[in-house]
Amino acid sequence: xxxxxxxxxxxxxxxxxxxxxxxxxxxxxxxxxxxxxxxxxxxxxxxxxxxxxxxxxxxxxxxxxxxxxxxxxxxxxxxxxxxxxxxxxxxxxxxxxxxxxxxxxxxxxxxxxxxxxxxxxxxxxxxxxxxxxxxxxxxxxxxxxxxxxxxxxxxxxxxxxxxxxxxxxxxxxxxxxxxxxxxxxxxxxxxxxxxxxxxxxxxxxxxxxxxxxxxxxxxxxxxxxxxxxxxxxxxxxxxxxxxxxxxxxxxxxxxxxxxxxxxxxxxxxxxxxxxxxxxxxxxxxxxxxxxxxxxx
Ligand SMILES: Nc1ncnc2c1ncn2[C@@H]1O[C@H](COP(=O)(O)OP(=O)(O)O)[C@@H](O)[C@H]1O
Ligand SMILES: [Mg+2]
Numbered sequence: 001x002x003x004x005x006x007x008x009x010x011x012x013x014x015x016x017x018x019x020x021x022x023x024x025x026x027x028x029x030x031x032x033x034x035x036x037x038x039x040x041x042x043x044x045x046x047x048x049x050x051x052x053x054x055x056x057x058x059x060x061x062x063x064x065x066x067x068x069x070x071x072x073x074x075x076x077x078x079x080x081x082x083x084x085x086x087x088x089x090x091x092x093x094x095x096x097x098x099x100x101x102x103x104x105x106x107x108x109x110x111x112x113x114x115x116x117x118x119x120x121x122x123x124x125x126x127x128x129x130x131x132x133x134x135x136x137x138x139x140x141x142x143x144x145x146x147x148x149x150x151x152x153x154x155x156x157x158x159x160x161x162x163x164x165x166x167x168x169x170x171x172x173x174x175x176x177x178x179x180x181x182x183x184x185x186x187x188x189x190x191x192x193x194x195x196x197x198x199x200x201x202x203x204x205x206x207x208x209x210x211x212x213x214x215x216x217x218x219x220x221x222x223x224x225x226x227x228x229x230x231x232x233x234x235x236x237x238x239x240x241x242x243x244x245x246x247x248x249x250x251x252x253x254x255x256x257x258x259x260x261x262x263x264x265x266x267x268x269x270x271x272x273x274x275x276x277x278x279x280x281x282x283x284x285x286x287x288x289x290x291x292x293x294x295x296x
Contacts, residue, residue, distance in 0.1 A: 027096030029197045029230045030054040030077065030115075036089030037069070037076050046072050048254045049090065052247065056197060057224055059231035061241030061262070063277065064251035070234045073251075074202050077232070078117055079107050094198070112143050116196035120203040122187040126175050132186045133159065133171025136193055143194035158189040162219060181212035185219070192223065199223070202234040217243050238281045242266055250274045 030053070037047035047069040052060050062070045075081050077092055079099055092099045094115055102110065119125065127135060136158055137151035146154065152171075159167035162185040175183060184204060191199060201220060205213040221244055223229045233244050241248055241262070248265045250258040250273065258271040269275045 027093065028053040028055050029095060030232070031093045031096075032073075032077070032090065033092075034090035035073065035076060035087065035092055037072050037081065038086055038088040040084045040086065044254075045088070046085065046254050047076065048256075050249065050251075050256055051090070052249060052259070054198065054230045054232065056228040056230055058247075059224060059233055059245040061233045061235070061245030061248045062251060063235060063238050063241045063248060065236055067253075068251040069254040070236075070251055071202055074117065074200050074232065074234060078111070078115065078200065112139065112191075112194040112196060114196055115198045115200070116191040116194075117200040117202065118184070118187050118191050118204045120206050122180070122183040123175055125187055126183065126190075128175050131172050131174060132178070133173075136171075136186070136190050139190050139193040154193070155189075158193055159186070161192075162186070162189045163215075179212075181208050181215065184208060184212075184216055188216070188219065188223075192227075192229070195227070196229070198230045198232070200232040200234070203236070204233075205240060206235065206237070213240070220244060238266075238277045250277065 032053075033051050035047060035050045036045055038045050050062075050069075050073050054060055062073060064070055072081070072085065075085075076087055077094075077099075079102065081087070087100070094110065126132065133152065133155045136155035137148070140146055140154045140158075141148060141151040144151075144154075156167045156171050159170050164170045164182060164185055170178065170182065170186070175186075178186065184207075188204075199220075204220075205216045208216065217240065220229075220231060220233070224231055224244075231244065233241055235241050245262050247260065248258075248262050249256050250265065250271065252273050258265060258269065258274045265274060266278065269278055
C-alpha cells in the first residue's frame with residue numbers, strides 16, 4: 001500500500017510539464033474590475049465602478065457611510081445579490097475564474113472552501129436549537145468530507161483557534177448561552193472551517209463593544225498572518241479598516257471617491273469626504289493608531 005511508486009499504473013502517471021515551461025504567476029484570489037451593480041426596481045446604479053485586487057495574506061478595506069454600496073459590492077462578489085439586483089458592468093474573478101461563468105453547483109463548491117463571509121448579527125446565521133460545536137462540525141464534515149467523529153474534534157480545534165477560552169465547553173453550548181463576541185468568534189470559526197483563501201468581513205465587529213471589537217480584529221489579523229487568508233474588511237468605521245488593511249476604498253453613494261494604500265489615504269486624504277470621515281473618527285482612537293504607525 002505504501003509503495004505507491006511500485007504499483008503505479010500507466011494511468012496514474014501524470015504528464016510532466018516540459019522542462020522549459022515557466023509557471024505563470026498565480027492569479028489574484030479576488031479581482032474586481034470596474035464592477036457595476038444595478039437595481040432594476042428603482043432603476044438605479046447602486047455600485048458605480050469598484051476595482052481592486054487581492055492576493056493571499058493581503059487585506060482590502062471598504063469604508064463609507066450607510067447605504068454607500070459596500071454590502072452590495074460584497075454580495076455581488078459572493079454571488080448572493082438581492083433578487084432584482086444585477087451586475088451590469090465590469091467583472092469579478094475568483095482565482096482567475098469569472099464568477100459570471102459559475103454554475104450553481106460550482107458556487108456551492110466554492111463557498112466556504114475558497115470564499116467565505118461573516119456579517120453583522122452572528123446569531124441570525126446560527127441555528128438556536130443546535131449546539132454550536134455540532135453546527136461547525138457539520139460544515140467541516142460536508143466541506144472536507146471528514147467523519148462525524150473527526151469533524152467534532154475539528155470543531156473544538158477551530159473554537160480554540162478563534163481564541164475561545166474553553167472550546168470544549170463552548171462546543172456543547174447553544175447560541176443563547178453565548179455573548180455577542182463569543183458568537184462572532186463561533187461564526188468566524190464556521191467561516192474558516194473549510195480553509196477558505198478569502199474571507200469577507202462585512203461590519204463583522206459593528207455590533208460589539210470596543211474591547212471585544214479590538215479582539216476580533218486581532219483575531220482576523222492573526223488568521224491573515226498565520227493562514228495567509230486574504231481579507232475584504234467592510235466597515236462604516238474608518239478605524240476598523242485602518243487597523244487591518246493594506247489598501248482602502250472610500251465609497252460614497254455607490255461611487256469610489258478615493259482609493260489607495262491605507263497609510264497614504266489616512267495621512268494625505270485627497271477627497272473632502274475622506275477628510276470628513278477621518279475627522280469624525282478621531283475621537284474613537286484613529287489618532288492613536290496614526291501616531292503608533294508613525295512611531296513604528
Ligand atoms: N435587499 C435590498 N433591496 C433593495 N435595496 C437594497 C437592498 N440592499 C441594499 N439596497 C440599497 O442599495 C444601496 C446600497 O446598500 P448597501 O450596499 O447595503 O449599503 P452599505 O452596506 O454601504 O450600508 C442602498 O441604497 C440600499 O438602500
Ligand atoms: Mg452594509
